[in-house]
Amino acid sequence: MIDAAERLLRKGKADFSMRDLAAEASVSFATPFNQFGSKTAIMHALSRRRIDKMTKHFTEAPPLPHAADRVLFAIGVATAVMLEEPEVNRAVMGWIGSAGPSPGDVLTHSTALWSLAVGAGEGLALTEPEQALRCLPRQLAFAFRGVLSFWTAGELPDAELTPNAREIAKALLRGYSERS
Template sequence: MARIKTDIAGVSRGEPVRQRVIDAAERLLREGRADFSMRDLAADAGVSFATPFNHFGSKAAIMQALSERRIDEMTRRFANSPIVPDAASRVLLAVDVAADVMLEEPDVSRAVMSWLGTPSAAPGRVWERSTSLWRLALGDGDGLDAAWREEALDRLPGQLAFAFRGVLSFWTAGELADDAIGPRAREIVQTLLMGFTERLLSKRADI
């Protein structure tokens, strides 16, 4: 947990200007201007036209940064949530927290998500951030089947990142309603956990 918090709080030399550009991009999205140009962005941020390019390189990279910001907020809220007793319950709590963050400003979140499949000169850190959130939720894997715990902790963070991103992709495309994000994400997360959770394994053995 400490590693993730340090990573989120880390500030580089150009961070204030970067944050100003990201803040401006978010404002433009809130105004319904998802098609904003880099010139529009620079003007709203109060920086030179070249600044967004110098710090990000492309609009796609700025949208990746906005996605990373959302995952950082999910992580912050999850870390400040009441303690729950086992890994499966924590992961389900993380799903609820993540869905809440995405739905606070659904139009903005959809606009950001729609850009994540767009290539940029340098890869973003969305995958890294998302995987870290689910790794944090799993913790030490308490409640997972002891025989498979090590494998679960190795595989599940990435699989959970894939799963939640998949649900968001269908939501962004308009195939899932806002109120379906949480339930659908919970279903797929429970399916992924099923093979590694002692309680679910014992129930399955009784069938």
């Protein structure tokens, strides 16, 4: 079902109906509803697929010793995944901002990726380490999603996605660091 949704998005059919999805997947009209309940839920599943891909690429790379380097590397991985299929990913991002019949879990999934990147905060001069390690991954998820929202809306060109995502991550890292 998810593969069929991606095929429709690749064909430029971001406004596909559940009937279109069922036809693309060669299943009955009721199957998408039975499996997902709504188009929004399908788009949330597509978003999770992207975050899983980001996480896979991040964890397969040689580990970096410092948290800041890992966060910036994760930014590069995440933006590369989004830029692989910009039109498909813009469509997914546009939908996950929509309210559905039940809340999604994209924030939780995204926070998990940033938690991997932050790790134990190695190399960061944190003013309040416990609070920083608890809050920073979620704030990175919010910040990355914010940059993606401007990219999705066409206000941020593809070439500016990675540099802007890196800058917001650096600002967040500085915000939790000791002041000199």
